Amino acid sequence: MSRVLIIDDSPTDRQKMAGVVKNLGFEVLDAENGADGVKKAREEQPDLILMDIIMPDINGFQATRQLSKDAATKDIPIIVVTTKDQETDRVWGMRQGASEFLVKPVDEKALASAIRKFMPAG
16 A cells, blocks of 8 residues: 655644545555654655655755655655745745645645645555
8 A cells, every 4th residue: 555654743734634645545654743754754665755844853844855865765756735835935845855835724635636646546
């Protein structure tokens, strides 16, 4: 079964995104911050990552950059899901290696559509 890693410090946001992921038929992995997320991505090799930006320790921009530069994780698509809605945030996120950029509160249909774009049917 394909797996999606959700990296977000908000339990509520993780739960909402997990519901969408499960409804699509994928397994959910999660991490509460960027450092744990990077570690879990390297260990678990998920098929897709949903990445928040504003987190303690390592923020989502830094985590995305680390994962996109690492030979072991560089091919995993990363969808940024954040409250940061400025065009400069979007551009910076894509420069760090994100494949897609969504703004919270994210519409469940938009999130499902973005996930389907990078994942085969579950």
